[in-house]
Each structure stands twice: as structure tokens, then as C-alpha cells.
Amino acid sequence: MPAVVIIGAQWGDEGKGKATDLLAGRIDYVVKFNGGNNAGHTVVIGDEKYALHLLPSGILTPGVTPVIANGVVIDIEVLFDELEALSARGVDVSRLKISANAHVITHYHRTLDKVTERFLGKRQIGTTGRGIGPTYADKINRVGIRMQDLFDENILRQKVEGALDQKNHLLVKVYNRRAITVDEIVDDLLSYAERLRPMVSDTALELHQALERGETVLFEGGQATMLDVDHGTYPFVTSSSSTSGGAATGSGVAPNRIDRVIGIVKAYTTRVGAGPFPTELFDASGEFLRANGFEFGTTTGRPRRCGWYDAPIARYSARINGVTDYVMTKLDVLTGLETIPVCVAYEVDGVRVDEVPVSQSDFHHAVPIYEEFPGWSEDITSARSFDELPKNARDYVLAIESMSGARISGVGVGPGRDEIVVRHDLLG
Numbered sequence: 457m458p459a460v461v462i463i464g465a466q467w468g469d470e471g472k473g474k475a476t477d478l479l480a481g482r483i484d485y486v487v488k489f490n491g492g493n494n495a496g497h498t499v500v501i502g503d504e505k506y507a508l509h510l511l512p513s514g515i516l517t518p519g520v521t522p523v524i525a526n527g528v529v530i531d532i533e534v535l536f537d538e539l540e541a542l543s544a545r546g547v548d549v550s551r552l553k554i555s556a557n558a559h560v561i562t563h564y565h566r567t568l569d570k571v572t573e574r575f576l577g578k579r580q581i582g583t584t585g586r587g588i589g590p591t592y593a594d595k596i597n598r599v600g601i602r603m604q605d606l607f608d609e610n611i612l613r614q615k616v617e618g619a620l621d622q623k624n625h626l627l628v629k630v631y632n633r634r635a636i637t638v639d640e641i642v643d644d645l646l647s648y649a650e651r652l653r654p655m656v657s658d659t660a661l662e663l664h665q666a667l668e669r670g671e672t673v674l675f676e677g678g679q680a681t682m683l684d685v686d687h688g689t690y691p692f693v694t695s696s697s698s699t700s701g702g703a704a705t706g707s708g709v710a711p712n713r714i715d716r717v718i719g720i721v722k723a724y725t726t727r728v729g730a731g732p733f734p735t736e737l738f739d740a741s742g743e744f745l746r747a748n749g750f751e752f753g754t755t756t757g758r759p760r761r762c763g764w765y766d767a768p769i770a771r772y773s774a775r776i777n778g779v780t781d782y783v784m785t786k787l788d789v790l791t792g793l794e795t796i797p798v799c800v801a802y803e804v805d806g807v808r809v810d811e812v813p814v815s816q817s818d819f820h821h822a823v824p825i826y827e828e829f830p831g832w833s834e835d836i837t838s839a840r841s842f843d844e845l846p847k848n849a850r851d852y853v854l855a856i857e858s859m860s861g862a863r864i865s866g867v868g869v870g871p872g873r874d875e876i877v878v879r880h881d882l883l884g
Contacts, residue, residue: 458715459667463773468682490697493586567636
């Protein structure tokens with residue numbers, strides 16, 4: 457049975473949660489391998505809408521074991537808030553597993569994130585202020601706090617002392633904030649230890665054993681390819697590896713165990729935060745996409761920047777991730793448009809460029825070259841086979857497929873759990 461990675465192929469918010477939920481009835485484990493509560497999934501089941509920020513969306517499917525792996529940074533307060541909210545709605549959360557090696561977001565990480573972003577002024581990156589970046593920075597600087605540290609007070613205290621030695625100098629002398637005491641951090645983290653103990657384990661070993669038993673493991677990426685710390689629009693990126701390669705390092709499962717990579721694209725493009733976005737719209741078309749697609753952040757509530765579909769980005773994502781299948785979401789949002797432009801290339805300094813420029817400056821100044829496709833007015837939310845879509849909608853999907861570097865195996869036609877057209881078996 458396969459190990460499958462689901463990743464966002466644009467700038468995030470593509471609908472990865474829905475794709476995960478589509479497959480969840482056929483899988484045994486769903487693994488979150490990167491990011492923290494700086495992103496979210498919205499999953500609609502019947503009349504119920506679930507907004508998940510830290511938990512993998514597979515937690516909504518009975519019988520599936522959800523895993524928060526070592527590549528994730530965890531705000532423990534947010535974790536328990538989400539678990540309690542789901543439990544109150546009748547969702548069984550008892551199967552959750554958390555890696556002992558996952559890093560912990562503390563109060564000082566959140567404080568540093570907010571004051572640092574304000575200090576940048578016009579050079580702000582557009583972080584969510586939830587402490588994600590500073591926690592990953594501590595991980596790389598080898599002064600981070602891991603989940604396993606909460607079960608040894610002496611080690612925890614030593615690590616917090618080491619981290620605060622430098623951070624308090626920054627907070628007091630540079631940012632004019634009060635110093636944070638070791639006791640307040642240690643006491644806060646220890647207050648969660650006993651509740652966490654049954655959940656925390658060697659998840660890399662458990663996932664390896666599951667694959668050896670022939671079970672199916674699904675890796676659910678947070679954020680997206682164009683926000684990857686190495687391969688995204690740096691420095692306007694997240695702090696973790698959100699490409700398919702990150703599934704291996706972020707979970708402890710070897711890359712040669714991964715069988716399929718499913719990329720998620722919207723039928724148009726959105727992004728949140730600062731940074732280049734060649735197809736961004738500032739007119740009525742952008743407002744149409746934002747309103748019809750309800751393009752507001754699941755976690756932040758921020759309005760998303762909206763633009764037309766960008767085929768060079770899809771090709772780039774297919775190449776970087778080894779995408780075997782694409783799932784296109786929100787095709788229904790385009791219903792009612794007379795024509796639908798698609799970016800097929802860029803113009804940079806008067807020269808046509810067919811692929812994403814490697815230079816940040818070139819990409820920032822790239823002007824999209826569009827090809828227009830006829831739209832449709834028919835309601836497509838009831839379509840369950842490709843042939844049931846209007847001809848112009850089918851032609852749009854096929855055109856996108858021909859220029860995106862991988863086959864489009866599923867097409868989302870509405871927000872509901874079952875509102876999707878499946879063209880190819882994603883696990884076949």
C-alpha cells in the first residue's frame with residue numbers, strides 16, 4: 457500500500473484539507489509534517505464546517521490515526537483548544553499521535569515574532585505573528601524546546617534558561633519590552649505535560665511499522681510550494697519545507713517509501729502576505745474571485761490576494777515536487793465569467809519567459825502573458841463525472857492540464873465533501 461504526499465502547488469489555501477478528506481476513507485494514517493498553526497484547512501461535511509489550524513484534517517475521519525510529526529512546531533495551548541472544540545462536537549480525538557521530536561512554540565516565540573515584524577516596517581514579510589518563524593530559528597540554532605523535554609523538568613529548565621539568555625537582551629535592549637522569566641515559561645509548559653504524555657511517542661517508528669504492515673500513510677503538507685523556505689518566493693516564505701521532500705525530513709519516513717505526490721491547485725490563484733504575485737488582480741475580477749471563493753484566511757481571517765491561474769507556477773511545482781496527480785479545486789467559483797484568462801508565460805524586460813524566473817527581481821517584475829478561454833454560466837456543483845460538466849468547463853480543465861506538468865485527476869465543483877469530479881484514482 458502506498459505512502460502518499462499531498463502538497464499545495466501554489467501559495468497555499470488551495471483546498472488540501474478537502475483532498476485529504478476525499479482520500480481519508482481509504483487510508484490508515486494522516487501525517488502533518490511541517491508548519492504550525494499559521495495555516496489552516498476548512499473541511500465541510502454535510503452542514504458542518506470544520507476549521508483546523510494545527511491538527512491534520514484526517515482527524516475528522518473515524519478509524520484514521522492522525523499524526524503531528526517532528527517537522528511541525530506546536531503551540532500547545534492552540535492544540536488543546538482545537539482538541540476540546542472537536543470533542544465538544546462529537547469528534548473522536550483519542551487516536552492523535554505527536555512526535556517526541558516536534559518543537560514547541562513558547563510565549564517568547566510569539567512575542568518575538570510580533571515585535572520583530574513591527575520593527576521591519578515597510579520590509580514586513582507578512583507573518584501571522586504566531587511564533588512559527590522564531591521557533592524554527594531556535595530549532596536550527598539548536599536552542600529549541602522539544603515535546604520530549606516537557607517530561608524532564610531539569611532539562612526543560614536548562615534549555616529555557618539558555619534560550620532566554622539571548623532573547624531577553626533583544627526584548628529589553630532592542631525592542632523595549634519586559635524580560636521574560638524562566639519560571640513563567642517552565643511552569644506554563646509543565647502544566648501541559650501529563651495531558652500530553654499519552655499522545656507523545658516515536659512517530660517515525662510507528663509510521664515505518666505501519667508501512668511495513670501494508671497500511672496506507674498520507675502526508676498532509678501545510679502552506680505550499682511557493683512558500684517553501686528553499687523553493688518559494690524567498691524571503692516571502694514560511695519557515696519550513698512545504699514541498700514533497702519535506703514529508704521525508706518532517707516525518708522520519710524515507711523518501712523511497714513515497715509512492716505518489718498529489719498537488720493541489722485552485723482553478724485560479726491566491727496568496728496571503730507580502731511578496732511577488734504576477735497574476736494578482738486589483739479590479740472587479742479580483743473582487744469577484746474573492747467574494748465567490750470566500751477568499752479569507754482560515755486562521756487569520758485576512759482577505760487573500762486573488763489572481764488568475766498561473767501555469768508556469770504549476771509546472772514549477774510539478775517539477776520540484778514530482779507531482780503525479782493534480783487536484784483542481786474551486787472550479788465552481790469561475791462560473792458566470794464570460795472569459796477566463798490563464799497566465800501561460802511572463803514578459804521580463806521585454807523578453808518572453810516560459811518558466812518561473814530564478815531571479816527574485818525578475819519574478820517581482822514579471823508581467824503575465826495571458827491566453828483567454830470562454831467561460832460558462834451553468835451551475836456545476838451537482839456534476840459528479842467529467843462528462844456532466846459544461847463543454848467550456850471541460851475545455852478549461854483540459855487546457856490547464858496540458859500546460860501544468862501533470863494530469864488533473866480530480867476537480868472540485870463545490871465546497872461540500874462530495875462535490876468533486878474524480879477523473880483518475882488518486883491511489884491507483
